[in-house]
Amino acid sequence: MVQQAGRRVVITGLGVVAPNGIGTPAFWEATANGISGIDHIQRFSTDDLPIKVGGAVSDFVATNYIERKLVNRTARSTQFTLAATQEAVQDARLALEEQDMEQVGAVIGCALGGNGYVMQQMQAMFTRGTRAMSAYTAIAALQIANAGQVSIRHNVQGYSKTAIHDVVGGLDALGLAYRAIRRGEAEVIIAGGCDEPIEPTVLIAMAHSDQCALGDDPDMYRPFDRRARGTVLAEGAGICILEDYEHARRRGARMYGEIVGYSQTNDAHGMTVPSACGKHYARAIKLALQEGQIGPQELAYFSADGRALPSSDAGEAEALRLAFGSELERLPVSVPRTCIGHAYSAAGPLDMITALLALQHHTIPPTINCEQLDPTYGLNLVRDQARPTHGSAVLLGGRATGGSNVVLAIKKVGE
């Protein structure tokens, strides 16, 4: 297999809107301490819904970040994106006005689009007539709204995409952005993901999909636990500033870490939850380790997909066994996402932000709610409390409904 040596890609800025913290410092503080943002949903009545809890961002005030006019033209997930982007750009100390904006892009994953906005407008249309629909519906609903609004707001003119891939769209977005900078197609890319699954129609549909745990227990998201019965959904956004290493070095940017691998394989097993077979996922893990030239002993931890369904958890455990063999015993595995729920396309970027901070702070954030870890998985799961680490790399795994396995590899920036 021929692969290009290319430019190095580093991360120089982080932005977060998450159920357990708005802003990176608050998010890290909560996540490192296992503080959950999953709670009873307040924004609408859940009396007639099969799912009553979720990771909601309950204290988000859009007008803190964008003007009222734009609030009226954007969906919630896009507002999250704009807020997180603002934080990330500032965090990177990136003076955009000094950049060649044709070399700056935006690649943002989003699975469900602005579905909340659409459903409000469907209410208007079907009860008051077709002319009652807001003229902004198309631009608010389409997933391109995220890259589009970021581009308009920050004058971004380069390589820009919207990746859609169930729960791994955010990882795909980061991967596409990584490859684009690597081949020289951009110098800086605002990359990440957002989603707004906490909507009544979505919750009902998800409840029927056998992916989500039903009921009202905020602690029910517990991957690899004997009682695991699915994920709990969350909303939010995670944005990273990806940058060409030389470009970052020249401007004295602080580098959180480096992306060194991105791989994707497919189980092709059908349009259902991740497979109990770990063979293709193991292949993706090995490809990412190879591309990143990472030895297992360098890994601080493996950030798992943690789908919390017995068959999917078994598949993930099998993949880890196939990929790591006897090294698996010593390899810490964690699903810090248990603190916020599964934020769909935001999940991968939030996992990556968590991992970058974990490397910086020499701390593996814990998986919560796993009091009854099933020992047959053979996993060294970091539970309840953070664990210190000297590792210098992290692998992030994600598996989509339908069979895709995506792995992203990150490292501390070498001297």
Added chain:
Amino acid sequence: MHRRVVITGLGVIAPNGIGKEQFWDACVSGRSGVRRITRFDASSLPVQIAGEVPNFDPVALGVTEKESVYLDRATHFSIASANMALEDAGLLDKLSEEERERTGVYMGSAMAGIDELEQAWLKLTDSGNHPPREAKEQATLIITRMMTHTYATMVAVHHQLYGPCVSLATACAAGGDAIGEAFRAIQEGYVDRVLAGGADSAISAVGINVFAILGALSTRNEEPERASRPYDALRDGFVMAEGAAILLLEERELALARNARIYAEIIGFSSNINAHHMTAPPPDGAPLQRLLQQVLRQAGVKHEELDYINSHGSSTPPNEVAETSAYKALFGERASRIPISSTKSLIGHAQGASSAIEAVATALTLEHQVIHPTINQEQPDPRCDLDYVPNVARHATVNVALTHSSGFGGVNGALVLARPEWVDTHM
């Protein structure tokens, strides 16, 4: 040293033809696929026309019975197009497991799931009479019918492909983007073959109304076939359409080794974003001009070597003005000597599928050495005065062709295709 990428199979489902022969024949004959809407009762909408795909029988095109029940229309389009492309390339059911580990699926879509979300919402709210709740006797809601990634994923499931699945939703440029990203993935060695293209089927009350409420759609309801008229002075908006197209992209050495028929080599792909407005391009077309310059340079093509442009040509007043400005600014005098045609004049705007369908049309142009017309050219717009191959197809020497698309959010993408014989003498 980059690997080279060629197109060896084509699959297309369009409002004016299913399969490449029917589609191309209709395009060259100037036959429109735009008609009055039949898929739902559009009488309460200001727009009652669309490019629907008539007589689509998924099972006849290789979609399984089970898939035909559980999956939505655009996914059927995707699987059927993939079947056609593989068959056309002589690879249907012929790839080994190892080869299938190195084969991926890249699909673009703009409106995936809108139709299904609408149906789900109507059911759960009893047409808006109460907040969503589970109905007592409802059928299981299938969330995957509302998800964009289903198209690529189900193509992979149907053909047991174990390589990467990528779905892009860069609005109306999505299909072309998928082809471009697939091109890169093969070039850079991540995969050897990719089924790449786009699909969309959003001809529903909400799908139409979100654009009608913007004033973006033609309301020429009494004369559907004359409604999509890019560059014409009387154009009044685009026509919504559905469809799909998939191209089999293959690493060139593998294609040559198996004596594959090669339609074209992909020699360039580039994309950018306007940073201007969510729907309208800047009138001077500057970002498009920069994009075309970039992609031609990347492809190593001099302006005088470009033989044809398959344009975005959506039939909206601002779009074609911006396009024309971009062509003139880039090519100068030469702009009036490059034939340009818009497939959308024949089939309307199939959203995320359009740029993939247009890539198929461009590949067929290279194969047949015939340029399909832009139809409905009756009254020239003084601001659009280039050669749009009006109304009648034309024989021409086409060695190098460019197809470009734009979308909401301000995204632009462009692909450059060339005849293999030309590439051999110019590399």
